[in-house]
Amino acid sequence: MQYRFFPEALLWVVGIAAMGLMEPEGEHLLSLCPFSWLDIHFCPGCGLGHAIAYLFRGELEASWAAHPLGLPALLMLSWRVGSLFKKYLFLRSFYLKNSLKHG
Amino acid sequence: MPELEADEMAFVQNIIRDMTDAEAQQYADIYRARRRDPMLVLVTTIIGFFGIAGIQRFLTGQIGMGLLYFFTGGLCFVGTIVDLVNYRRLAFEYNIKEAQMVNTMMNGQYGGYK
Numbered sequence: 456m457q458y459r460f461f462p463e464a465l466l467w468v469v470g471i472a473a474m475g476l477m478e479p480e481g482e483h484l485l486s487l488c489p490f491s492w493l494d495i496h497f498c499p500g501c502g503l504g505h506a507i508a509y510l511f512r513g514e515l516e517a518s519w520a521a522h523p524l525g526l527p528a529l530l531m532l533s534w535r536v537g538s539l540f541k542k543y544l545f546l547r548s549f550y551l552k553n554s555l556k557h558g
Numbered sequence: 559m560p561e562l563e564a565d566e567m568a569f570v571q572n573i574i575r576d577m578t579d580a581e582a583q584q585y586a587d588i589y590r591a592r593r594r595d596p597m598l599v600l601v602t603t604i605i606g607f608f609g610i611a612g613i614q615r616f617l618t619g620q621i622g623m624g625l626l627y628f629f630t631g632g633l634c635f636v637g638t639i640v641d642l643v644n645y646r647r648l649a650f651e652y653n654i655k656e657a658q659m660v661n662t663m664m665n666g667q668y669g670g671y672k
Contacts, residue, residue, distance in 0.1 A: 460647070466640055503634060524629055531626045542651060553572055 460543040467532045474504045475511035503528060559586050563596065563646065569654050573661050585660060592656045594618060596649040603645055606638040614641055618652040 506525025509518035518525045562570065570589065574582045594617055602613040612627025632638035641648060 463640060463644055463647075466636075470636065501634070503630060522630075524626065528626055528630065528633070531622050535620075535623055546654075549569070549572075 460539045460546075464536045464539040464543075467536050471507060471529065471532060474507040477504065477508050559590060561590075561595070562593075563650065566593075566650060566653050566657075570657050573657055581664070585664060588663070589657060589660045592660060593653045594649045594656075596646045599649045600642075600645040603638060603641045606632045606641070607635070611635075611638055614645065614648060618648050619655070 502522035503525060505521035506518045507529060509515075509521060510525055510529055515526070522528075559567070559570070570585075574585050577585060599614045599617060602617060605613060606627065610628065611630075611632030612624040615621075615624035615627055627633060627637050630637075632641075
């Protein structure tokens with residue numbers, strides 16, 4: 456099962472990168488939120504994409520205005536990716552040590 | 559322990575390999591009480607779609623991620639969807655930590671159960 460840590464880690468890294476590289480000031484932002492495609496706007500996470508994009512450009516206040524949890528989200532997800540990687544390494548060494556076939 | 563997942567079983571077998579039958583039985587009793595069933599993780603993830611997001615993360619000891627999910631609607635539902643696909647692995651992550659913890663407890667580091 457150790458290989459299954461990759462999809463989640465990859466998702467967070469790719470997601471953050473995608474949001475960070477977008478232009479927050481642009482008019483027609485390519486929206487990554489499926490709910491906004493359907494015109495549903497009740498999600499409490501709205502604005503996170505903008506927040507991350509602003510963070511990548513160093514504008515902390517704009518990020519806070521877009522969504523106050525932008526910076527914590529970035530930090531938490533980086534932490535999560537790191538700990539997923541550690542778990543992957545641990546499991547890998549466990550499987551190798553005990554010569555189990557890949558889980 | 560028939561309710562264990564395959565990978566979980568392999569991990570636990572490795573831990574109890576050198577135990578006596580009585581010790582292994584004790585281990586099983588303690589571990590069984592502490593593990594998280596993947597089904598529970600799945601159900602709480604689904605609840606995240608309709609109500610409070612992030613319970614599955616609290617259940618697997620990830621308080622920070624849980625709070626993040628809670629306040630951002632499951633990271634704009636993307637997080638919840640990811641967890642829906644991944645629920646078995648989330649439970650597994652927590653369970654192997656618990657499996658090691660039970661082993662440590664039994665080996666007298668906290669005053670011993672024997």
